[in-house]
Amino acid sequence: xxxxxxxxxxxxxxxxxxxxxxxxxxxxxxxxxxxxxxxxxxxxxxxxxxxxxxxxxxxxxxxxxxxxxxxxxxxxxxxxxxxxxxxxxxxxxxxxxxxxxxxxxxxxxxxxxxxxxxxxxxxxxxxxxxxxxxxxxxxxxxxxxxxxxxxxxxxxxxxxxxxxxxxxxxxxxxxxxxxxxxxxxxxxxxxxxxxxxx
DNA sequence: GGCTTGATCCAG
DNA sequence: TGGATCAAGCCG
Numbered sequence: 490x491x492x493x494x495x496x497x498x499x500x501x502x503x504x505x506x507x508x509x510x511x512x513x514x515x516x517x518x519x520x521x522x523x524x525x526x527x528x529x530x531x532x533x534x535x536x537x538x539x540x541x542x543x544x545x546x547x548x549x550x551x552x553x554x555x556x557x558x559x560x561x562x563x564x565x566x567x568x569x570x571x572x573x574x575x576x577x578x579x580x581x582x583x584x585x586x587x588x589x590x591x592x593x594x595x596x597x598x599x600x601x602x603x604x605x606x607x608x609x610x611x612x613x614x615x616x617x618x619x620x621x622x623x624x625x626x627x628x629x630x631x632x633x634x635x636x637x638x639x640x641x642x643x644x645x646x647x648x649x650x651x652x653x654x655x656x657x658x659x660x661x662x663x664x665x666x667x668x669x670x671x672x673x674x675x676x677x678x679x680x681x682x683x684x685x686x687x
Numbered sequence: 688g689g690c691t692t693g694a695t696c697c698a699g
Numbered sequence: 700t701g702g703a704t705c706a707a708g709c710c711g
C-alpha cells in the first residue's frame with residue numbers, strides 16, 4: 490500500500506528515516522517501471538542541523554521544496570555529476586529531509602542495468618546515493634519537487650524491519666558540519682549486500 | 688589516490 | 700560576477 494501524507498508529515502525525521510528502511514521505492518519514468526527496497530538512509534533535520542542544506546533557515550530555489558509539505562521529492566546535483574534523491578518530511582515550514590543512500594533492486598533489473606551500462610545485477614547497480622538515482626532514472630531537472638503520492642516516484646510498504654536489524658553510524662561526507670557531523674543519523678539494514686559502505 | 692564535473696552560495 | 704565548495708563514483 491502506498492505510504493500516506495501522514496507517514497511523511499510526522500515531526501521526527503530520525504524516526505521516519507528508520508521507518509523508511511525496508512519500504513519499497515517505485516519509479517515509473519518514460520513508461521519504464523522499476524521497484525527496489527530501501528536499505529540505507531540518512532536523516533537531515535532542517536534549520537538546526539549544520540549538515541542540512543536548509544541549515545540556519547536558508548531558503549533558495551534549491552532548498553525551497555524542503556519548506557513545503559512532507560511527502561515530496563528533493564533531488565539535487567552533487568559534484569556536478571550525481572543526482573541525489575531525498576524525501577521531504579515534516580509539515581510545511583519545517584525543512585527536514587531523508588537521503589536515500591542504497592536500494593536492493595526488486596523489479597526492472599534489466600532497465601536498471603541498461604541505465605547503469607552494466608551487464609550484471611551486483612551492488613554496484615544501486616548501492617550509493619548517486620548510482621541508485623541513475624538506476625531508477627531519477628534526475629534533478631525532471632524530478633525535483635514531485636509529490637510522492639503521485640505516480641512517477643512513490644513509496645509503499647515493503648519488508649518488515651525490526652529494531653535489532655537496523656545498523657547506525659554517522660552520516661557520510663558531512664565533515665564540514667562540525668559537531669553535527671557526529672550525529673548517528675545514518676541507518677541501514679544490517680547484513681544487507683546493497684549498502685554504500687562495504 | 689586522483690580525477691571528473693557544474694549548480695550553488697557568498698564574498699566583494 | 701567569480702571562485703571555492705560539495706549528502707560521489709570511477710578508474711586504477
